[in-house]
Amino acid sequence: MKTKTFRAMVVEEREDKRFVRTIRQRRVGDLPEGDVLIEVHYSSLNYKDALSASGNKGVTRQYPHTPGVDAAGEVVESTDTRFKPGAQVVVTGYDLGMNTDGGFGQFIRVPADWVVPLPATLSPQESMVYGTAGFTAALSVFRLQELDLTPDKGVILVTGATGGVGSIAVSLLTKAEYRVCAATGKETEADYLRDLGAADIIPRSELLDTSGRPMLKARWGGVVDTVGGAVLATAIKSAQPHAVITTCGNVGGAELPITVYPFILRGVSLLGVDSAACPMAKRLQVWEKISGPWKLKNLDRLSAEISLDELDADIDRMLQGQLTGRKVVNLSK
Ligand SMILES: NC(=O)c1ccc[n+]([C@@H]2O[C@H](COP(=O)([O-])OP(=O)(O)OC[C@H]3O[C@@H](n4cnc5c(N)ncnc54)[C@H](OP(=O)(O)O)[C@@H]3O)[C@@H](O)[C@H]2O)c1
Structure with missing residues (x-):
């Protein structure tokens, strides 16, 4: 098996500091140590992959590297009794695709503690429609419900709504009978968002408050934020009393220009969501x-x-x- 070769995306740093992506043959023997060797059938594209694939050293320290934080496939070899050859499995998060070779290659080797059996009602392809983005959207909804945010508590705002996390959050919340307001920077995607179930659609610009006021008119019973920065700050300022807000992303910025007033005068709760290190029991x-x-x-x-x-x-x-939405990578194509 060690000498077997497989196709993978390899990201390399050139002498002029440019990062270049190529698809080429790698050897199974060159994968990192680990308990379980998996033949990857499907992966998916997440924002963190795009950062890793473009040389973001906050995500990936060393190149050459194969990104891909998600993988679904079949166990080929295992030194751990929990996983037998032939088992269908999913790996998302942990260090996969960051500093461990990831799912943008036809094989990965990982610690057994990262591996989840493929749920019986999902195909490998379907599991990757969710992938890290869908898992994060679900974890966000899970956290809202842990704080008793029921559909009668008001409209739920989803930011970055056409993105991977956003699209699945809109769909999951709609299925759970919440009224969803989708905030997007894409005027052309209103039909897509309505199809997913969004009752209201607002332009992202409506969430870029520049008034300097610590609080604004109360609008949201809850928020699933995937954007961060000024958008999240405006959402917090516009939250209703006792609203619950989740934060998972920073595509719009990592700064959070707010005061404590929404928290101490309206009792707003802000919950962090981290899918990569989510403990196995909750996972x-x-x-x-x-x-x-x-x-x-x-x-x-x-x-x-x-x-x-x-x-x-x-x-x-x-x-x-x-x-818009999710990209599922078919490694056999
Ligand atoms: N904490 C975790 O565990 C975790 C897990 C997964 C993802 N994330 C983070 O969540 C975020 C979204 O990930 P994703 O995979 O859904 O990415 P994605 O598919 O690229 O979606 C991001 C969406 O955000 C909006 N957006 C893009 N640039 C923006 C900007 N400059 N300002 C405001 N909005 C912008 C766009 O939607 P619209 O055009 O509709 O506004 C875009 O489609 C990323 O920051 C990612 O790192 C975190």
Whole structure:
């Protein structure tokens, strides 16, 4: 097996400090140490992959590197009794695709503690429509519900709504009977967002408050924020008393220009969401929801399948904020 070769995206840093992505042959023997060798059938594109694939050293310290924080496939070899050859499995997060070779290659080798059995009601392809983005959207909804945010508490705002996390959050919240307001920078995607279930759609610019006021008119019963920065700050200032807000992303900025007033005068709760290091017990609970009561019927509408060769262009589009929905990578294509 060690000498077997496979196709993978390799990101390299050139002498002029440019990062270049190529698809080429790698050897199984060159994968990192680990308990479980997996033949990857599907992966998916997440924002963190786009950062890793463009030389962001906050995500990936050393190059050459194969990104891909998600992988679904079949166990080929395992030194851990929990996973037998032939088992269908999913790996998302942990260090996969960051400083461990990831799912943009036809094989990965990982610690057994990172591996989740593929839920029986999901195909490998469907599991990757969710992937890290869908898992994060589900974890966000899970956290809202942990704080008793029920549909009668008001409209839920989803920011970055046409993105991977945003699209699945809109769909999951709609399925759970919340009224969803989708905030987007893409005027052309209103039909897509309505199809996913958004009742209201607002332009991103409406969430870029420049008044300097610590609080604004109360609008949101809850918020799933994927954007951060000024957008999240405006959402917090516009939250209703006792609203619950989740934060998972920073495409719009990492700064949070707010005061404590929404928290101490309106009792607003701000909850952090981190899917990569989500403990295994909670991880399994969230996959159980995703593949059971929360399973979506519109997975085709939410995603498009691409090959390894088509990834390069979509990585650039993602970095420019131009992608809509999820890209599932078929490693056999
Ligand atoms: N904490 C975690 O565990 C976790 C897990 C997954 C993802 N994330 C983070 O969540 C964020 C979204 O990830 P994703 O995979 O959904 O990415 P994505 O598919 O690229 O979606 C991001 C969306 O944000 C909006 N956007 C893009 N640039 C923006 C800007 N400059 N200002 C405001 N909005 C902008 C766009 O939607 P519209 O055009 O509709 O506004 C874009 O489609 C990223 O920051 C990612 O790192 C975190």
